[in-house]
Amino acid sequence: LTAGPLAGKRVIVTSGPTHEPIDPVRYIANRSSGAQGTAIARALAARGAEVVFVTGPADVAPPEGVEVVKVETASEMLRGVQAALPADAAVMAAAVADWRVKGPTATSKIKKVAGAMPVLEFEENPDILATVSQSGGADRPGLVVGFAAETDDVVSHATAKRARKGCDWIVANDVSPETGIMGGTENAVVLITGDGAEEWPRMGKQAVADRLADRIAAELG
Numbered sequence: 001l002t003a004g005p006l007a008g009k010r011v012i013v014t015s016g017p018t019h020e021p022i023d024p025v026r027y028i029a030n031r032s033s034g035a036q037g038t039a040i041a042r043a044l045a046a047r048g049a050e051v052v053f054v055t056g057p058a059d060v061a062p063p064e065g066v067e068v069v070k071v072e073t074a075s076e077m078l079r080g081v082q083a084a085l086p087a088d089a090a091v092m093a094a095a096v097a098d099w100r101v102k103g104p105t106a107t108s109k110i111k112k113v114a115g116a117m118p119v120l121e122f123e124e125n126p127d128i129l130a131t132v133s134q135s136g137g138a139d140r141p142g143l144v145v146g147f148a149a150e151t152d153d154v155v156s157h158a159t160a161k162r163a164r165k166g167c168d169w170i171v172a173n174d175v176s177p178e179t180g181i182m183g184g185t186e187n188a189v190v191l192i193t194g195d196g197a198e199e200w201p202r203m204g205k206q207a208v209a210d211r212l213a214d215r216i217a218a219e220l221g
Ligand code: C5P
Pocket: 014, 074, 092, 093, 094, 095, 096, 097, 098, 125, 126, 127, 128, 129, 130, 145, 146, 147, 148, 149
């Protein structure tokens, strides 16, 4: 049996980017490295939580001591999360693609035709954070934490996002290019809870993860 303040607690963590196929060999992705989500999963496991780590194709390896569920697309990520429910808490750190390419993407490679460009049509991906936050009954984790990557008016946008998604907390950060946060090793976040906004100093992503895990332990304890 594991010891620690989160012993006996089950926590789902999403992490990394998603890849949305264009055809069997091409995909659309984003620049998420998976570093922050991986650090959070590591911090939760270190405090004794049973962690289900649902990860897209990330640059960094998953942490030790967690159950790893590897997915590619947003739809797969939603199914992975739903299969892991019920849980005491869920932390949605993944950078989920907002759209997927419409049409049959699995079967044949789009051929190059001189002078003729393909036109891609998109459809909306499921919002995993909103779906889990707004699911009623026993499947709704007691604490759902979302992330908000903003480039301006971080607190007001993140506060609105918390209400719109229906999650309990939002970890908001400024990803303006000059901050060097996206893909970097440090993060500067504002934690938005029902009690308001709390600005944390700039620190390493593992330190953000440790502080967040301590807060989650206090909340669930
Ligand atoms: O709406 P936005 O993408 O800014 O919201 C970010 C938060 O929502 C993150 O916690 C992210 O993991 C989650 N999200 C999600 N499913 C989506 C889009 C975002 O879970 N399709």
